[in-house]
Amino acid sequence: MIEPAETVIALEGISKSFGKVHANRDICLSIRKGKVKALLGENGAGKSTLMSILAGRLQPDSGSIRVDGVLQRFPSAKEAIDAGIGMVYQHFKLVESMTVAENVFLGQEGGRFLNPPAMAAKVRELAISHGLEIDPSATVADLSMGEKQRVEILKLLQRRSRILIFDEPTAVLTPQEGDQLFKALSHMAAQGKSIVFISHKLGEVMRVADEVAILRKGEIVEEKRIDEVASQDDLARMMVGKETFLTVVKEAVVVTKPVLEVRDLSGNGLKGVSLTVRRGEIVGIVGVAGNGQKPLVETICGLQAPERGEITILGKPWKTFFSQRKLSETLSYIPEDRIGLATCPSMNLSDNFLLTTRKGFRKGPWLRRKRVETESRSVVDRFSVLPGHLSSQARHLSGGNLQKLVLGREFFRKPGLIVAEQPTQGLDIATAKDIWGHLVGARESAGILLITGDLNEAFSLSDRVVVMFEGKIVDSFDVTDTEKRSRVGLMMAGAST
Amino acid sequence: MTPDMIIPLLAATVQSGTPILFATLGAIFCEKSGVLNLGVEGIMAVGALAGFSVSYATGNIWLGFLAGGLSGMVAGGIHGLVCLVFLGNQVVSGLALTILGVGVADYLGTPLIGLKAPGFVPTALPLLSDLPFLGPVFFRHDPLVYISYLVPVGMWLFFRNTRAGLRLRSVGENPDAAQAAGFSPTHYRWLGVLCGGFFMGLGGAYLSLAYTHMWANHLTAGRGWIAVALVIFAFWNPLRAVLGAYLFGGMMAFQFRLQASGTHIPSSFLLMLPYVLTLTVLVFSSWKGGSSATPQALGVNIEPAD
Numbered sequence: 001m002i003e004p005a006e007t008v009i010a011l012e013g014i015s016k017s018f019g020k021v022h023a024n025r026d027i028c029l030s031i032r033k034g035k036v037k038a039l040l041g042e043n044g045a046g047k048s049t050l051m052s053i054l055a056g057r058l059q060p061d062s063g064s065i066r067v068d069g070v071l072q073r074f075p076s077a078k079e080a081i082d083a084g085i086g087m088v089y090q091h092f093k094l095v096e097s098m099t100v101a102e103n104v105f106l107g108q109e110g111g112r113f114l115n116p117p118a119m120a121a122k123v124r125e126l127a128i129s130h131g132l133e134i135d136p137s138a139t140v141a142d143l144s145m146g147e148k149q150r151v152e153i154l155k156l157l158q159r160r161s162r163i164l165i166f167d168e169p170t171a172v173l174t175p176q177e178g179d180q181l182f183k184a185l186s187h188m189a190a191q192g193k194s195i196v197f198i199s200h201k202l203g204e205v206m207r208v209a210d211e212v213a214i215l216r217k218g219e220i221v222e223e224k225r226i227d228e229v230a231s232q233d234d235l236a237r238m239m240v241g242k243e244t245f246l247t248v249v250k251e252a253v254v255v256t257k258p259v260l261e262v263r264d265l266s267g268n269g270l271k272g273v274s275l276t277v278r279r280g281e282i283v284g285i286v287g288v289a290g291n292g293q294k295p296l297v298e299t300i301c302g303l304q305a306p307e308r309g310e311i312t313i314l315g316k317p318w319k320t321f322f323s324q325r326k327l328s329e330t331l332s333y334i335p336e337d338r339i340g341l342a343t344c345p346s347m348n349l350s351d352n353f354l355l356t357t358r359k360g361f362r363k364g365p366w367l368r369r370k371r372v373e374t375e376s377r378s379v380v381d382r383f384s385v386l387p388g389h390l391s392s393q394a395r396h397l398s399g400g401n402l403q404k405l406v407l408g409r410e411f412f413r414k415p416g417l418i419v420a421e422q423p424t425q426g427l428d429i430a431t432a433k434d435i436w437g438h439l440v441g442a443r444e445s446a447g448i449l450l451i452t453g454d455l456n457e458a459f460s461l462s463d464r465v466v467v468m469f470e471g472k473i474v475d476s477f478d479v480t481d482t483e484k485r486s487r488v489g490l491m492m493a494g495a496s497t
Numbered sequence: 498m499t500p501d502m503i504i505p506l507l508a509a510t511v512q513s514g515t516p517i518l519f520a521t522l523g524a525i526f527c528e529k530s531g532v533l534n535l536g537v538e539g540i541m542a543v544g545a546l547a548g549f550s551v552s553y554a555t556g557n558i559w560l561g562f563l564a565g566g567l568s569g570m571v572a573g574g575i576h577g578l579v580c581l582v583f584l585g586n587q588v589v590s591g592l593a594l595t596i597l598g599v600g601v602a603d604y605l606g607t608p609l610i611g612l613k614a615p616g617f618v619p620t621a622l623p624l625l626s627d628l629p630f631l632g633p634v635f636f637r638h639d640p641l642v643y644i645s646y647l648v649p650v651g652m653w654l655f656f657r658n659t660r661a662g663l664r665l666r667s668v669g670e671n672p673d674a675a676q677a678a679g680f681s682p683t684h685y686r687w688l689g690v691l692c693g694g695f696f697m698g699l700g701g702a703y704l705s706l707a708y709t710h711m712w713a714n715h716l717t718a719g720r721g722w723i724a725v726a727l728v729i730f731a732f733w734n735p736l737r738a739v740l741g742a743y744l745f746g747g748m749m750a751f752q753f754r755l756q757a758s759g760t761h762i763p764s765s766f767l768l769m770l771p772y773v774l775t776l777t778v779l780v781f782s783s784w785k786g787g788s789s790a791t792p793q794a795l796g797v798n799i800e801p802a803d
Contacts, residue, residue: 078679093677095670096793098663106667107678109660116657155678 005032007069008194009054009085009163014063016049019398021428023049025218027063031163036185036195038205038226040239041215042289042453047198050215051165054196055087056080086161088152090168096141100134104154126157131187146177153184164188165196170204171290182208200239200288202232202493214238236493248436248460255280255463259314259417259447260300267307268295271471277417277447282439284450284462284479288492292471293451297421300449301333314416332356332415332446334406336422338399342406345395349385350376352394353409375412383408383438400431407438418448424457436461459485467491500630506750507634513753514746515638515645516541516703520724521731521738522648523696527573528728529656530689531669531682533796535591536576537697538721539598544569544701545716546602546609552706553614561614562641562702569698570691572598577690581683584798595721602716609712616710617641639707648696652735665689669792672799682799700724719772726775730782732790741778748774 009031016024023046031037041047052058054065056074065072067083074080094103101119104126123136132150134143140151149169156164166185170178185208189195199205205212205226212229214222222238229235260277270292277283285293298304300311302322311318314329321331335341343352353376354361361368361375373390380388383404385397394402403423410418420439424432439448439461452458458465459479466476467488474491477484520537527534534540547568552561572594579590617639625636635646656662665685668675672682704716723745731737752767760767 077677081679087677089677093671093674095667095674097670098667102663103674106663106674107680109663112660114658114660114663 005034007031008033008067010066010069011050011054012064012066014050014053014060014065016053016058016060018426019428021399021426022218024053024060027215027218027220029213029220029223031194031196032211033162033194034189034192035210036189036197036208038197038199038209038212039215040199040202040205040212040235042200042239045215046218047215048167049218051087051167051196051198054080055085055165081159081161084160084162085165086156086159086163087165088149088156088167088169090171092148092152094140094148094151097139099137099139100143100151100154101136103140103151104136104158106155108159123154123158126154130154130157130184130191132184144177145172146174146180149173149177149181150184153188157188161193163194163196165198167198168200169197170199170201178204200290202235202239202288205235206232232493233490236489239489248433248440250440250461253280253443257315258312260449261310261312262296262300263310263312265296265299265306265309265311267309268299268304269471270295270299273309273468273471273473275466275473275476277449279416279445279447280443281463282443282448282450282461283464283466284452284458285466285468286452286455286458286488286492287468289453291468291492293421293468295471296468297333297335297419297449297451301331301419329416330413331417331419332410332413334403334410334418334420334423336425336451338402338406339395343394343402346393348391348393349380349388349397349405350390352405353379353412356409357413359413379408379412380405384434400427403427403435404431407435411438411442415442415446418442418446419451420448421451422453423450424452424454432457455488469494504630504633506747506754508637509750509754510743510747511635511642512638512708512746513749514743515642516700516708517720517724517727517745518645518739518742519648519700519703520697520721521727521742522652522735523569523693523698523700524724524728525693525731525733525735525738526652526696527689527693528795529669529733529792530665530686530693531672531792531794531797532576532580532686532690532693533587533591534573534576534594534690534693534697535588535725536572536594536598536721537724538717538719539595540569540572540694540697541598541701541704541717541721541724542602543572543598544698545705546606546701546712547698548702549606549614549705549712550609552616553609553612556615558615558617558706561706562617562699565702565706566695566698569694569696569701571694573690573694573697576694577687580798581686581690584800587796587798599715599717603714606712606714610714611711613711614706616705617707641703641707649735649739656735661685661688666792669794672794672797686799697721697724723771723775726779729791730778732782733792734790744778745771745774 007030011027011029014024014027027050039047049058053060056077056079065074072083095106101123104123105119120136127134132153134147134150140148169181173181185195197209209226211225213220256279258276258278262273262275265273273296275283287293299306306318313321313331339345344355350372354372361372376390380390385401385405385408397405423439424435442448450458450461462479464476465479467474469492475484520541524534524537544565548561548565551564552558576590576594579585580587619637619639622636622643626632656666664675664680665688668682668685675682701717705712727738727741730741748771752770756764756767
């Protein structure tokens with residue numbers, strides 16, 4: 001047995017909540033010298049919050065951070081940088097119009113005056129010694145995503161950061177660039193840097209990590225050395241957790257005609273997807289984020305055109321449906337992005353209510369304001385949106401209340417097909433239950449396509465479950481099929497069924 | 498045209514281009530940090546008044562010139578207060594500053610109308626002024642013109658070779674990157690707004706201390722607006738700004754001479770010439786792809802985190 005490497009950073013009992021939502025709860029985590037630690041978890045599991053706390057961008061509600069055994073506080077990013085913690089964000093923080101060398105030295109110029117040739121030489125030397133090939137005098141705007149990421153890494157190396165945090169680093173890379181990154185990561189770890197690697201891709205974690213910590217709903221549920229992990233499926237099971245049925249009362253509803261039929265939909269990251277949603281049922285799509293859910297939803301909801309394949313919505317072909325919108329029997333889309341896509345943050349509640357509904361509120365070119373007020377009032381009351389002042393701006397609502405407003409607005413349109421994307425992500429359990437109740441109730445008049453990363457949600461709401469992996473539908477089964485349910489983790493990880 | 502006609506015209510070009518050059522450099526400095534300042538005209542007016550009155554009161558022309566710059570800095574500070582502290586709209590604040598500055602200068606300047614104050618007089622530079630052609634065109638001017646030769650080069654070196662210059666540019670392009678690099682983007686925007694205001698004020702002071710030695714209302718006469726347009730023409734490059742400023746200086750000197758020569762072209766048409774050129778230049782620079790040189794965060798306020 002080799003002696004365990006020394007701990008450089010220890011997080012002790014870190015908790016952070018946003019309103020009623022616990023983003024991180026009592027997290028303990030140690031980062032060791034020369035090791036690659038993977039932080040694995042679904043979207044919304046609290047990975048990014050935890051790393052933002054470590055990088056000094058967020059303050060924990062409680063808990064402490066020890067660097068080399070010494071208690072430290074990071075009131076801002078600067079203190080974290082000084083402590084040797086560096087972060088490569090998913091969205092690069094680079095100045096596009098400047099050269100690679102200028103970007104690397106920004107904020108750590110080492111003197112009042114700059115010497116561009118010396119800067120370029122330094123960057124070149126640093127790049128070569130770490131196997132990160134790059135031209136120091138190139139303008140960042142001309143670089144590929146992989147090269148830009150290398151600039152970010154060089155920034156941290158130049159700063160002599162000892163702990164390098166990567167937030168989903170392969171999300172923007174081509175597979176080849178990903179391979180290069182993994183090589184660089186191992187190389188840096190071998191030189192004594194500690195690497196934290198945030199990801200939800202199981203394959204990469206198995207490949208590069210020495211240790212893995214699994215986050216679920218803001219808590220660390222498992223922490224292991226990678227050689228203790230038997231297989232990817234093992235990881236998948238840990239990530240999605242044990243299935244526990246939630247108490248959602250589902251009354252039997254008669255399933256009638258199809259409201260959505262997708263046939264061999266391909267392109268935009270999809271590979272021959274076919275599925276049917278009938279009135280009266282909820283079809284839950286599960287899968288690790290980024291396996292084609294997004295393009296599928298966007299194509300169904302008319303945000304992007306289908307490349308190949310056919311979609312029939314409420315009995316009409318895709319093109320006809322979106323060119324002749326009707327007022328009843330509509331498609332309602334409840335997007336994941338509540339504040340950006342579903343609402344206008346600086347408009348008030350009744351104007352937000354009008355965004356997708358003008359039915360009965362028009363008189364020639366005029367809006368019937370009085371009616372808008374009464375109807376939106378009744379929606380706000382029925383869905384208990386708090387605080388329910390119609391004149392307050394949508395941005396002042398919490399995530400849960402905003403979601404209830406969106407739901408109320410969409411249900412008001414009497415939809416025949418509802419597409420709900422992560423409808424309870426980031427919400428507290430009481431609000432989530434409300435929303436589940438509304439969705440289950442809506443089956444009376446509509447078919448529902450539910451896209452979720454939360455297996456419990458999928459199993460308790462859905463009548464049928466569809467598993468997606470790499471743009472394909474791996475399997476589709478009835479929710480009562482317990483045998484398949486136990487294997488869903490494997491399917492999500494891409495294991496053949 | 499004979500050399501006897503061209504040399505004085507070019508010399509006049511340099512002289513009338515100088516205030517525009519100072520103002521353009523100030524606007525470039527400000528915009529490089531990401532703050533759009535449409536208040537150039539107002540800041541110049543304030544600088545002109547402050548320069549004139551200090552020179553009139555103390556008899557010290559250098560003190561007057563400095564006062565012009567400092568008052569520009571204060572006026573720029575108002576813009577900074579609105580945009581950087583209260584996160585107000587930069588376009589509206591700049592326009593308001595123009596109206597305020599011109600108004601204040603006219604109001605406070607009314608008692609000074611027609612008064613004369615000591616000002617800068619041409620001093621030929623030894624040796625250089627004896628150069629054929631170049632000498633009379635560039636080196637027989639007042640000292641402020643010689644200063645204006647140095648400022649663009651200094652500014653260019655500042656942007657390229659100093660820590661503060663690098664940071665100021667990064668703030669104008671991507672304040673997020675600055676934040677992540679561990680320094681405050683707002684500090685460098687203040688630097689941009691204040692120093693930018695200083696140079697704009699100098700441009701104004703040049704008008705009342707060297708271009709004329711008298712006070713008159715509306716001394717700036719739209720030069721601030723030309724500077725705003727020249728920033729785009731210069732692609733935010735201090736060295737290119739020299740070219741732009743002399744192009745306009747030349748147009749102004751030319752129409753002035755044309756008027757004096759008793760041409761039949763109506764004077765109001767001649768007065769329009771610089772502005773017609775402004776529009777042409779703007780269209781031309783946009784068409785040539787000047788937008789790629791625009792600081793990416795220009796006009797975008799830095800919202801506080803959370």
